[in-house]
Amino acid sequence: MSRTPDPVLPSELELPLAFVNTLDVEDAVDRFGSPAALRSWLIDRGLIGSDARVTRRDLGLAIELRDALRHALIAHAGIDSSTHEVAGVNRTLARFPVGVRVDETGSPQLEPRGAGVAGALGRVVCDMNAAQSRGTWDRLKLCPAEDCLWAFFDASKNRSRRWCSMNVCGNRTKTREYRRRRAAHAHAAEGTSGASVEVRRRVPESTTREGAGEEASE
Numbered sequence: 001m002s003r004t005p006d007p008v009l010p011s012e013l014e015l016p017l018a019f020v021n022t023l024d025v026e027d028a029v030d031r032f033g034s035p036a037a038l039r040s041w042l043i044d045r046g047l048i049g050s051d052a053r054v055t056r057r058d059l060g061l062a063i064e065l066r067d068a069l070r071h072a073l074i075a076h077a078g079i080d081s082s083t084h085e086v087a088g089v090n091r092t093l094a095r096f097p098v099g100v101r102v103d104e105t106g107s108p109q110l111e112p113r114g115a116g117v118a119g120a121l122g123r124v125v126c127d128m129n130a131a132q133s134r135g136t137w138d139r140l141k142l143c144p145a146e147d148c149l150w151a152f153f154d155a156s157k158n159r160s161r162r163w164c165s166m167n168v169c170g171n172r173t174k175t176r177e178y179r180r181r182r183a184a185h186a187h188a189a190e191g192t193s194g195a196s197v198e199v200r201r202r203v204p205e206s207t208t209r210e211g212a213g214e215e216a217s218e
Helices: 011-020 035-044 056-076 083-093 116-133 166-217
Strands: 098-102 108-112 140-142 151-153
Touching (some): 011 056, 011 116, 011 151, 035 056, 035 116, 056 116, 098 116
Antiparallel strands (some): 098 108, 140 151
């Protein structure tokens, strides 16, 4: 699908957006399909050194964090998460310890404490916090179309953009909902019609029996 290109992203959203979109639901592509694939992705972004080792445990941790972020981003699109889901997200985030450091200007910022892959993934968590501090985090959303679920940046003035592409996912979802409502209405109407026919069938039978009874009594 041709998605609407994201405008220039605030720097603090670049890594979280790229991280979440390593899973492409529509094209059934997972860029974290193996430890080697995860390693290449992290090296390409300068998050680990070329001599770093990535294990299956690291891969599981990366996928767990990605799923947690996807839960958070779909809430930004108006799909509320359950208490259980929110608790799961927070449990995942707690696995990435961070600390506060002061930069050259004296401003505090979060830095990951872990090393290796854990530290690299912790950088994603720190960027989440930076985005929240700068008021951009809730502009990162997950398209709620079930066959899309692509993350995008909402640059609209009132932060009301819901779909990654209104012309594709928005219209496609609205068409499905319309057809679903129409089918439900047709089914309900058919049920009502069937009940009316059944009543009409019973009334003559009852009348016939009464008439037969009157003839017998005479």
